[in-house]
Amino acid sequence: MTSLLQAIGRRGAASPRELPRLRLPSWAVSWIQVGPLALILIVLFALPTVLFLVVSFFDYDRVGIYPAFMLDNYHDLLTTPATWRVYVSSLKFAFIVWAITLFLGFNVAYFLVFHIRTAMVRTVLFLLCAIPFWTSGIIRTIAWIPFLGRNGAFNQILMDLGITSKPLEFLLFSDFAVIVTYVHLFTLLMIGPIANSLAKIDPALMEAARDSGASRWQTMVNVVIPLSKTGIALGSILVFTQVMGDYFVVRQMSGGQSASIVSMLSTEIQAMQYPPASANAMVLVVFVAIMVACMMRVVDVRKELVN
C-alpha cells in the first residue's frame, strides 16, 4: 500500500511527458510515417523496373516470351542506326527546349518574385501562368494545330500586319512546331522551382551587393544565380526528363518527320515484343538516370529540399 502511494506520488511529481505512455524512438516514428509511401514506391515502381530489367534479357518470338539470359536485345537495339538517330534527335529537342524554358522560366520567376510588390498580385499572376497547366496536355498540344496551320490564326495575323504575303508553311508539322509545343507545355516546370528558390533569397543580400558597388549584372551573376541554383537544377531535371519521356507531342506535331524514343518503344509494346521493348526501356532509363545524376551533382538537391 505504501509502495503504491509512493509510486503515485512519484508519478505525480514527474513531468507529464514521462507518463507511462508508449514512447517509440524517433526513427521508428519516422518509419511509420514514411512507410506507406515507401512501400507503394517499392512495389509499384522499383519492382516493375527490376522486372523489365530481367525481361530485357529474355528470348521471344511471335507467340510468346521465354526466360533466358541473352544480350541480343541490347545488341540489336544498339546496332540499329534508327536508335542512334532517335536519341540524337531527342537530345537536340531536349537541349533547345531546356535553353528556352530556362531563359523564360528564370526571367518570369524573377519578375514575379522581385518586381511584383504585393503578394496578392503575385499570386494572381502566378495562377495565370499555372491555369493552362490544368488543361490536358493532349488538348494543349492540338491547340497549336489551328493556331499554326496554313490558314491558322498566326498566319492570318502575319498577313494582316503585312509581314508576309503568303502563309508560312514551316510553322506546323515540323521541328519548329514540336519545340513550340514543348515550351508551351513545360515552361511552368521551370518557373515553379526557380521562383521557390528566388523567394528564399534575403533581399538584404542584394542590397548589400549593391551597396558594395556591384552592378545589376554583377549582383545577378554573383548573388542571385548562385543562390537559385537548386531551383534551376530541379527545373532542368523536370524539363529534361519530360522531353526525353514524351511520345505524344513528337508524334502529333512533327507530321511523322521525327520520332521519339518512347514512341519507338510503344510501337514494340503494341506488337507484344516485350523483351526488345524492355531493353529499349532499360537503355533509356540508364541514360536519363546518368543525366539526372550529373545535374544533381551540381547541387545537393536533397540537402536543399529537406533541410
Add this chain to the structure above:
Amino acid sequence: MLAGAPRATDGSRPWTFYALGGLFALFLLFLYGPMLVIYVLSFQGPNGGVTFPMVGVSLTWFQGILQAGQMANIPVAFERSIMLASVVSLLTVVFSVAAGLGFRRNFPGSGVIFYLAVASLVMPSLLVGFGIGLGFKFLGIDTGMFTSALGAQLTWTLPFGLFAMFAVVNRFNRAWEEAATDLGASAWQRLRHVTLPILLPGIIGVAMGAFTLSYDEYARTTLAIGPNNTLPLEIYALISSATSPTLFAIGTVTTAMSFLAIGVTLVVVLRMQRRRGLAAPKEG
C-alpha cells in the same frame, strides 16, 4: 521591400521592370494565344471544322461531349476520371503529408527513400505503366482502374506530394509544436490542433495538385488501365480517329472548371486566413 535593382526615392521603376514586364506579357500571350483559339473554335457551327474560318456559331460540339459517340463515351470516361482522381488525391494527401512530417527527422534509410521518390518522378512515364502492366501479366492478374492504374498514378503523385510537403514543412516553425507539448498536449492533440491546421493551406495545395495530375495523366495510365478508359485516354482515342471541334469543347469546359476550382479554393483559403487572423492577430 524586395528590391532587385536600385529604386529611386520617387518610387519609379528601373528599366529592368519594364523589360521583364514586357517579357512576362509576351509569355502570357504565348501561353493563352492557342488556348483562346480553341475556346473560340469550340463554338464552331455544325458544319465547321477544326480550323478557321468559323462556319456560324453553335453549341453543337458541347452537346457532342454529352452524347456517347461511337469512338468515345465522354461522360462515362469523365465520371471515371473524377472517381480515380479523387481516390488518388486522398491517398496522396494522407501518405505524403505523413511522409513529409516523417522526413523532418533524420532516420536510417531516408536517403534511399528520397532517391526512390526522385527516380519515380523522373522515370519516363510510359515505362512505369509498362512495368506495372508487365508485372500484372506475370502474376496473372487483370489490369484495372483501381488496381494497376491507381498504382501507376500514385508513383507520380506521391513524389510530387512529398516534394510539395518539403516546401510546406520547411516554412513551418517547430516552436508551435514545442509550445503545444509544453502546455500538456498529447501527440495526437498536437497533430490535430496545431500541426495540421497550420499546414492546411499547403495540404489543400497537395490535394488539388494530385487531383489534376491524376485527372490529366495519360502516359503512365495507358498501359495499366485495363478495359475502361479514363478521360485523357478517351480524348487520345478521339484524336487518333477523327479530329472534331468536340475536342476543343472539352478543352473549353476543362478550363472553365479549372477556373471555378481555383476560384473556390482561393475563397476558402482567404476565408481561412481571415478567420485565423481574427483568432490570432499575430501569426509567425
